[in-house]
Amino acid sequence: MKGVVFLGDRKAEVRQFPEEEPGPAEVLLRMRASGMCGSDLHKYRAPVPEITFAENRIGHEPCGEVAAVGAGVTNLRVGDRVINHHYLGCGQCRFCHMGYQQLCNSTAFKKGYYGGSLHGGHGDYMVCAASTCVPLPDELTFEAGAMLACGTSTAYLALTKLEVSGRDVLAIFGQGPVGVAATMLGAAMGARVIAVDPSPARLELARKAGAWKTVNPGEGDSVGQIMALTHGEGADATLEAVGLPLTRKQAATSARVFGRSVLVGERGQAIYDATPDIIHRHLTIYGSWTVSMPGMEEAARFVVDRQIPLHELISDRVAIGDAVDAYRRFDRQDTGKMVIVWD
Ligand SMILES: [Zn+2]
Ligand SMILES: [Zn+2]
Known part of the structure; x- marks a missing residue:
């Protein structure tokens, strides 16, 4: 499968990656839309000595369908449409219980984030913890879900x-x-x-x-x-x-x-x-730092109920094979929202 990595100094690359399978408590998502976020530009522009996780697929606004479930997953089934909340926390501390996994303060658990220390959404597939998936309302497109994933x-x-x-x-x-x-x-x-x-x-x-x-x-x-x-x-x-x-x-x-x-x-x-x-x-x-999982659900509900036309903010829909050029354009900071999409 294809995936996108950043190499530092404004270099991106589309690479082939081996297929992956979900482990216990994980799901495999077939990616349908993956947003490009302004904060990705920090990593895109990072000088070579400072760039981290250059081997991982980037993309922290993933939205897709569950393609396979790992052992012990009870909250999701194959075919479910989900948004990934891109932070992996311990699931046990008080901040994780609030749905703010980005604030996880466990000293025993090494927290991670998809699209950084863990493979993210700029790939044909993505493995993530089932606990990091927020349901995508039926009324919303995958593109809208990718927009709600972060920005x-x-x-x-x-x-x-x-x-x-x-x-x-x-x-x-x-x-x-x-x-x-x-x-x-x-x-x-x-x-x-x-x-x-x-x-x-x-x-x-x-x-x-x-x-x-x-x-x-x-x-x-x-x-x-x-x-x-x-x-x-x-x-x-x-x-x-x-x-x-x-x-x-x-x-x-x-x-x-x-x-x-x-x-x-x-x-x-x-x-x-x-x-x-x-x-x-x-x-x-x-x-204010991104959003909690319940906050993301609330935002999605607001967008549905008020019929907010999020799609009007998208200026570019690109295929993953064109991601290198897409980031070059996004870097100029005069586009609307840019989203990698799969048919
Ligand atoms: Zn973001
Ligand atoms: Zn925690």
């Missing part, structure tokens, strides 16, 4: 932390896959969304996703533009999905007094002038 559910959890409502103006920094999903979901929750991104193509997609206004930082200071749209007061809530010091600071300073802000974009530093930027403005800042 869209990450956006959903961050919005629930902000308790977004129809009373809010919500500024979202970054309109990559997570940011634009937050725009679509935030608009469905009733907020008037201000989408911020330097890419005109991404701002166009944000408008289609339901953005009320768009802000291009290339046309003047983002904070000033947001102030001009909010009677000089700032947004009620802000979401940062870029991961740069400047946009993190702007997410704070473009929020109104008593406003709230959530940080989603990963890595690097945040540099605030604490008193004027946060303290004297009574700002509440949240951190």
Whole structure:
């Protein structure tokens, strides 16, 4: 079977891998859709001495059908449609019991994640623990399931932390896959969304996703533009999905007094002038890291019940054999969501 690996320094490769079988408590998934996530670009761009797990198939947004079940699996059957929650925890600690396997704190268990320390979704098949599978609602496509596997559910959890409502103006920094999903979901929750991104193509997609206004930082200071749209007061809530010091600071300073802000974009530093930027403005800042398994189910249910057209956010559907070129294009950061699909 085919699979995709990253070799560092922006090199990807499609390789042949031997067939695999599920062990006890595991299932074999026939992959149907596997999303490309902005956080994959960190690994894609990593210099050769720093890249880890270069021998493993990447892809942490897997969605597919159960093709075989290992011994002792009672919760899944062949043919079930599932989303993989890509973290493997001990299953016994309090964070695993909450469905936050990414927070597993067992000292006896070596936690892993699919698409990193374990083979991920960019392969024709994938073996994973049965306990990491979330049911894909019948109403949703595999592509929508792949989007919910990471990016869209990450956006959903961050919005629930902000308790977004129809009373809010919500500024979202970054309109990559997570940011634009937050725009679509935030608009469905009733907020008037201000989408911020330097890419005109991404701002166009944000408008289609339901953005009320768009802000291009290339046309003047983002904070000033947001102030001009909010009677000089700032947004009620802000979401940062870029991961740069400047946009993190702007997410704070473009929020109104008593406003709230959530940080989603990963890595690097945040540099605030604490008193004027946060303290004297009574700002509440949240951190939000992907999603729990129950949170993913809730996000999927929200998408079904509100008939959220997630497919409109997909700009590229690619075959696994074309993954090398797909990552080259995704790296330019002006595409919509890109998904590897199987017929
Ligand atoms: Zn991700
Ligand atoms: Zn655990």
